[in-house]
Amino acid sequence: MLVRDLIVYSIFSISGVTATPIDYSQYVNPFIGSEGPIAGKGFGGGDIFVGGALPFGVVKVGIDTTAANWSIAVLNGGWTPDGNVTGISMMHESGTGGAPKYGLISQMPLTSIAPPVNILDNLTYSQPRVGNDTASVGYFKSQLQNGVTIELSGSRHSGIIQYSFPEGEKHVLVDVSHYLPGSPSDTSPQFYVGGEIEISQDGASYSGYGTYIGGWNNGAPFTVYFYGEFNHKPSTSQTFTGVNTDPIPRYQNLANGGISEPVYGNISKATSGPLNDRVGALFTWDDSSQSSQISSRVGISFISVDKAHSYIKSEISSWNLNDTVTAAVKEWNQDVFSKIQVPLGQSANFTHLRLLYSSLYFMHLMPSDRxxxxxxxxxxxxxxxDFYTMWDIFRCTVSFYHLVQPTYYESMIRSLIDIWRHQGFLPDGRSGNWNGLVQGGSNADNVLADAYVKGLRGAINWTDGYAAMKKDAEVIPYNTYDPTDYTASTKEGRGALGDWKELGYVSQDRNTRCISRTVEYSLNDFALSQVAAGEVPEDQQKYLKRSANWQNIWDHNVTSLGFAGFLAPKFSNGTFNTTYDPLLCGGCEWVDYTYEAVPWEYSFVIPHDMETLVEFMGGPTTFESRLDLMFKPNMSQQSLGANGAGITTLMNIGNEPDFATPYLYHYISKQAKSVQQSRSLANQYFKDAPYGIPGNSDAGAMNSWLLWNIIGIYPVVTQPVYLLGSPWFPDLNMTINGNKTLRITATGQDKGNFVQGVQINGKQWNKNWFEHKDVMVDGGIIEFQLGSEMKVWETGEVPPSPGHYTL
Known part of the structure; x- marks a missing residue:
């Protein structure tokens, strides 16, 4: 029997009496996003983490695997559908693209250490898996070809692993130098740069540290301390060292032709030394004298071994794996899943339940509360x-945190500001205690503004918060000369700020991503104007005017697919590039016109001034026709590789710039079309299946887009505004602001998904949007009447354009 199966809960409908807490975790599918369009392969999938973790936990314990084929492999979350297991490690990211990060502090069960096994070469001992892996909230199980069964669970800073060995040899390898490798084409892979391991006198525990560098954000060295212990004393235990055959290239001084054999030296302690030797330990149990089941608890810390050890004592005091699983399920239910309650009776749509609670799960794996x-x-x-990255989560993820996780969210905002206090800039991305990478603008500005305009105050020092934002807007960060893009800093801030302040746009000849960065800097400056209005009013107009700079690269003469007027590359001398095609971007990567979307898509991404955008596109009728074309199949001409796998429309829901695009019909009073297009995307690309999301989860950003669609509203970033959609459930109760309730009901779902009318707090509503203060502060009720008619029910004004400014 699976350990997870031992957890039994009584399930009651929310309309009945709850005698026992509801186990919402049963509706979570931890494998959604684990594959892409090629069955059994990770390419084009969600790059998700599969394993044991708590909400926003430091530890994410799970298996690491090899790349069966680098051209269609993804190792970012450690788990892959087809790779062989190389270890079980304590740290992972979830849903991230680019070069992997972490896969650190590992163990590996072995049933032989005889040749050809070389414990310094994981390809000689990596293990295929037998059958299908099993996972649920707080639990993971895998069966290796060597007969070992792995079961594991995680707490906040520690994890527990249970090995069930077959008859014969039993070994556990601890390799401090283990990490997730990058592909041969990665420009910023991570490396091990040294460490130490010491075995206790009785041989049943070990401790030490490992130092690592690089990964997707090209981060500086960081050190992780660890303490591990076993429930049975090994028969033998010994440390080893080995030549580091994969050091940082600029430090390479070794000319050996392959991986050396380990050197077993000091029995109790091994240290890397000046050449950054690999270090580790090997623990062995005699088959005749010990149980076939060996368990290990491991704690980690960024401070000390003692602190790592203390986490085991405080978080995983029991050797019973089931106790940790039970505690994890309880925390997930209390802190996350119970925040949204829907009917769970026999008439409930099980697929919708799975998509709802799985979306909640994945958007709470990151960032990490350290x-x-x-x-x-x-x-x-x-x-x-592990903000991975603001570019992904500012669009709709943080708005959800604001509502249902206000304590966590306030803590995040305070941390962002403190990073600026001590390191000079707000991060756009951050991992391994290091800022980077910046994919476009300084999008922490958007995060702070979104919190500010919705009234989040608490213990946040908004004087410092605004100063941090203003630093982004006024100070050019130093150039890190990252091989990803040599032209400007990729670490933090706005690398093309020089152009922005001098020209009023980002130019093609001086900088990369000229179109997408112009668009993002415009929204960043609008974010500043929003906070300035309350903190430094004399700054508001300056940044409001700068937020209109996107108009400086709008070329009314560019035509494409029968429409005129697009964002276009512009040179520093003020002339436009007249040869470019808005359907193409090169590769939509770091050195192209745009990032992860073509200019056709970016031309719709002006959320703060839709009024001007509709005008520039020729008015409501032409705007509607042009927006319709975004959803027409087989119109895309740009290959985006994994970022666009299986998508043929110009509208690419697999990339964040397009998240709000399906809802833009609201701005021409065609809410029914927003419902039609957004629901179509949700039904087509989001499934309760391994290929269940259309691309990287991106730290839950993709899942949060679906979550808002399920709820039936959508937030407008940096504004206290929400667009009304169409809810999936007839009755949904969401705990907001700590202890308030927002109830969303829908009648007529049996007839259709289109809105026939809306009431908010008992008042007939004639607008297709509402403000934060209406129901998101003290709670309230939104009542939808649905049906089959695509009705223009909204007679009130369209959503606001607070950034409206004519240059």
């Missing part, structure tokens, strides 16, 4: 890491 684990400076402020 408060109390800041090795860089002394501070009483919270400390968060």
């Amino acid at each position: 408060s109390g684990e800041n090795p860089l400076w002394e501070s009483d402020e919270p400390f968060w890491d």
